[in-house]
Amino acid sequence: MRRPLARTLTALAATALLLPALAGCGSDEPAGLVIYSGRNENLVKPLIQKLEKNLGTKVEVRYGGSAELAAQLLEEGDKTKAGLFFSQDAGALGALSKEQRLAPLPQATLDKVAPAYRGSAGDWAGVSGRVRVLMYHPDQVPTPPNSVHDLVKPEWKGKIGYAPTNASFQAFVTGMRVLEGDEATRTWLKGFKANQPKAYEGNVNVLDAVDKGEVAIAPLNHYYWYERVAEKGADKVKAKVHYLPGGDPGGLVNVAGVGILKGTDEKQAAYAQQAVDFLLSAEAQSYFAEETKEHPLVAGVKTAEGVPALETLQPPKIDLGKLDSLKETLAMLQEVGLV
Template sequence: MRRPLARSLTALAAATLLIPALGACSDEPAGLVIYSGRNENLVGPLIEKLEDSLNTRVEVRYGDSAELSAQLLEEGDETEAGLFLSQDAGALGALSKEGRLAPLPSSTLDEVAPSHRSAAGDWVGVSGRVRVLAYNPDKAATPPDSVHDLVKPEWKGKVGYAPTNASFQAFVTGMRVLEGDDATRTWLKGLKANKPKAYEKNDEVLRAVDEGEVSLGLLNHYYWFAKAAEEGEDKIKARIHFLPEGDPGGLVNVAGVGKLKGADKKQSEYAQKAVDFLLSAESQKHFADETKEYPLAAGVKAANGLPPLDSLQPPKIDLGRLDSLKETLAMLQDVGMV
């Protein structure tokens, strides 16, 4: 049975608005309200530090980035939020396209490379992740250099992926932007015909590769580095391959942040300070050390073992154009992947 194209926004609102606010005093008005598409386990410690830095209560409402973006478009100027922290650039691009984000000062924008921020100057990336191929050396001694090779007969039934996961869908959106809808649909149909094994999450894909359940897996780089840090690199059979020459499978996406239009002056000031805090050395080091993502500002280096970001060969793409998730979901549904 095919899944619905998207979950109900009403259900989303009911779920997200019940998230308890941070702060010791629950009846104290929040100085800043954040809608966060990033998981609380990943950014909760940073939010607590942000609250101390701002010296005001910060209220966070967690949810799916794409659905929170849609919710913010629905709320318009009536939103209570002053800041949107997104898991990916596409959700920010959707808000930017509709004029729902406030411009950021050049001093903030200049903290991040142009490729990792909005061309319109209204959002910035705060951490980066790279799409990679995980592979089991016993099953795939030489992994392919392109996702286009995954439709070849030698990989039939040997590829793991997470079609309902946001990062896979962002990658497909990137392929649509880079190569067009027709070419992307053809590739998806070819992959589907090659009988890949579907999993719900990236970490399940990595487990399947590590245990030899599949030979290859499509996922984000940091899942492998987090597992290696936790268990020891010598305990992991799986390895990862960074795809060369601008292959769409090597997309570099970002988690990013933008200030929302409609916020009052005081909350807007807090929102700007929050953006700068997320670009600070303290926050960037958190992303490098704790989540194994790529830091994008403050001169902070990536975690040990990660190749430098500027040494990679990702496809050149305006990340703001990753906003057409609805069309990607429709395509994935059309080919029977979701």
């Protein structure tokens, strides 16, 4: 009989059945490791190629949305071909952990990452971090607000941009639900909706809108701004970035992370463990820092130039594994008319 959490993900599982087939990296030889990746192929393919060389075996990857892949893994159970789940966010890993679909990681592996950025059950580890920030146009916003709660004030009506269907926005809403409760979050969403925010398809489009002055301010992940600056130069980017202080829910730090699937054969499990350790190596952590402008989570690896170190920030304290209630978040967003 399917367990309760699996039932909550039935619709996502149906979507997952439509996901692309496994994509190989190399020859036609059988794969030593199969990865289900919620991270975008264009973003991590160079790293997967490095991983394949490091393991000395063929790696096959199935790409898709993290929530949909998590639902698919719940459906597959012990019959899954996957040895490793590489999730874009902690919530999908938390969903698998709750259903006991992830194998325990060695303490030596877990100790590479601070407790705040790994699963409380010891079965997944974050590999890179992203911070929710406010992007703003300085001509319209001389002094940005210090709380996402300020965005429901009347002065922001018609001036806010957001990406309602983006997983990071939905994870932020889930984080607010965990931190402040459903009723407080529903009230905030209604106030946000009343301010007539402008919806965009994807975070890049939101950043473009802020940069052009179409909107004055928008909640986004930090790295979009740093990638844009690296591409065009700081003098060519009008938008600015503001980190929220004081543990504000709008300053959530979410992580991409990995977990080893239960039920995989012994050989693939060994490759999966090597893959986890590779993703936590200085080489891979430096890739996240320099290429994607995310925060490395292993001590001793610096963030990219200009990106503030995690220890200098004031994010809310939260068990990231509790960001697994996506269905409830989507229902709330639909209820208030934001998706």
